[in-house]
Amino acid sequence: MTSQKKASYLFIALIFALGVLMPFMIKRYHLNMLTEIIVFALYAVSYNLLLGYAGLLSFGHAMFFGMGAFTVAVSLIHIPGLSMWNAVLLALAMTTVVGFITGGFLLRHKGAYFALLTLAFNSLFYAVATKWHKITGGDDGLSITRPDLNLGFTTIKMADLTNFYYVTLVVIGVAIVFSWYFTKTAMGQTVLLMRENEERMKFLGYNTNISRLILFTFTGALAGLAGAFYTLHFQFVSQSAISVDMTTTVLLMTFVGGTGTFWGPILGAFVYIILQNYLSDITDRWPLFMGLIFIVMVLVIPGGLSQIILSIRRLIPGKRNTDRPVAAEEASP
């Protein structure tokens, strides 16, 4: 376990180092795409904490994403001189509160009821975003300009793609690492055990409702952070950010990447954004192909890309005992 942990930290450091080098290696167009991937990776990770770890199928994750996205846009427009940090913090606070309140309503139900209720709540938020034209811009959406980053001793120009990429890499990267760390904590383990056998957990004295609410709020805040950076990245937000389409997007990413592992959805976000960019260059019907890929994934490889990679590794001799998916492994201590 310790050697595995060490290797994990090493790996994280490696990825960060690679991320830092990226602007020197790739073109601006690709850097732009990479920034988008990082943002969506966090969104997918937060979704997988719900779906893969807690076994909660939500169709309403976009309400947090969209809430974060709109909070940043609205606050930057209406509060003059607001710094980027404060806008992001506002978004985080807002989504935490919304997550806590909606979680209180939603988590009374399980399974299909929970799934459908989340869909209903998402539609509610979508309707507000569409109709409240004065604040959200309705169909027109909201355009913002990224404020420059004041570090006290110097100001970093955020209009520059590379600078914004670094900020995204650090902030979102830390959030993803923190999520990973969260799954290793006692709280994270509780969530897994609850999924496996809730009755037993209750008998052991755990208040499963509170654990679930904490997780729900946490994932909501993570999605909100992703949403905040989505707005900052595109410098534009419209009702699409809070629509069911945005939930479908994260569902696709998570399934394509695989729900069985922590890093599967990150891979899913990678593949989804790249495919979307290249496919939409070739054809206007790219959602059709994404749909086909999704169907094939669910029918043939329910474990997603991460399962494929795990299977390949299984072929390498001498590694047999380490290739079980994280969740399953930790679910049976």
Place this chain on the structure above:
Amino acid sequence: METKKCICGFLAAALMFALPAFAAAQGTIKIGGTEPLSGTFKDIGERYLEGVQYAAKVINESGGLLGKKVEVVPIDSELKPDVATRKAQALILKDEVKFFCGGTGSSVGAAMAQLAEKENVIMFTYGMDAASMTGEKCNKNFFRPGGSTDGRSFALAQMIAKKGYKAVGIIGQDYSFGHEAVAAFKKKIAQISPSTKIVAEIFHPAGTKDYAPYASQLIAAKPDVIFTPNWGNDLTLLLKQGRPLGMKQKVFSYYINDEVMISSLGDDSLIVGDMGAEIYMLNIPTAKNKEFIEKFHKDKGYYPTWLRGKSYIATMFWAAAVKKAGTTDVAAVIRAWEGLSYDGPAGLWTMRACDHQAQVPYWAVEIVKENKFFKHAFEGPVTEIPAKDVEVPCAETGCKMGK
């Protein structure tokens, strides 16, 4: 250990990144056409894009622009501002596209205008009509070589005032475009014909299916004529359901000369006698228009109606600005386009520097049964409404152009 598994994944993804981007062809000037090319408004988007593509073809056949070929890159906006800007941004970064155009969806236009300013490219529109885009939302990278809700409403108000109608019923779609259109109409009619009364003002949700309640309200108010900025299905259904209920009044509409709308009515008597004002019509009696229609028809086998004509002229106007600038440098093209005039098929268009709204003549028309273009009803003879008559003074636009 999951670490190595991840490495494989990331390496695979990194490899995909390394794939060379589509090599940008040298010696072409690219222009991105943002239109809805899928979904409900596909037909509108495709007709607009055709006009732009035809303009590119004409330019290329006569030696190109600054010696380079013009290439139109279609961008399916899906009528969503976030989709349009996302794709446009990719084109800017990947292919260094500097020029964008589009005709459908003022929401797309407003977002594209903002993007254009941030990325320092040029966006122009020939059909996104909300007046605010060259009003309070204006910026130096956005041009409108086309009509606006102000121009259209002013033109129709003038037609109604000239004919001496004293009671007008208004019906419009309940969103920003509908409200802007109606507000402009009321402002103008109060100015030029104070004795004309607005006897009904009805707003309905865009995409309404049942017009019976709205038509009944209109009929009950007993107007002499009806003014509506409705378009597409909202116009078709208003006429189809309102006429049999007894809505006999002449309808003055923004987009009356839409051949697809007229043919989908299926009954010419529903629309014959209705009037509209547009910036391009097949019947505009200029020599340049005759030549344009003839060439287009010879090439394609059908007529450059309405949308196609508007986007064609706007694209030719843009090309004239690039030609005058002598370079594709964005700042130079902006300077060149400001104040430039273009004498095309629809008369003399002049790009005003203060708000980048082209000052264009409108053409008033009545729909008649017999016409030389279609078997169904279409445009009758047209009369010019000079640009001066529908002008909004610079000071009243609300535009503060940053330099």
